[in-house]
Amino acid sequence: MPTARRRDLLDHVTDDLAAGRAPHGELVRMPGGPYEPFLDGCERAADDELAFLHRHLPTDHAG
Numbered sequence: 001m002p003t004a005r006r007r008d009l010l011d012h013v014t015d016d017l018a019a020g021r022a023p024h025g026e027l028v029r030m031p032g033g034p035y036e037p038f039l040d041g042c043e044r045a046a047d048d049e050l051a052f053l054h055r056h057l058p059t060d061h062a063g
Contacts, residue, residue: 024056 019027028048030041037045 026052 015027019025028045030036030044032039032041
């Protein structure tokens with residue numbers, strides 16, 4: 001779950017709780033404001049999300 005570093009402390013606590021409750025959850029803190037994963041940080045956020053999927057999804061395509 002990508003999240004921005006420049007946020008309120010309460011937001012960080014909520015992010016930590018959500019990531020901790022999710023099976024195989026991971027939290028990625030990105031520099032910038034709350035919309036950074038959707039603006040200049042979009043490519044990094046997408047790379048982080050794809051890396052997460054590659055680590056956690058099965059890759060066996062045999063039918």
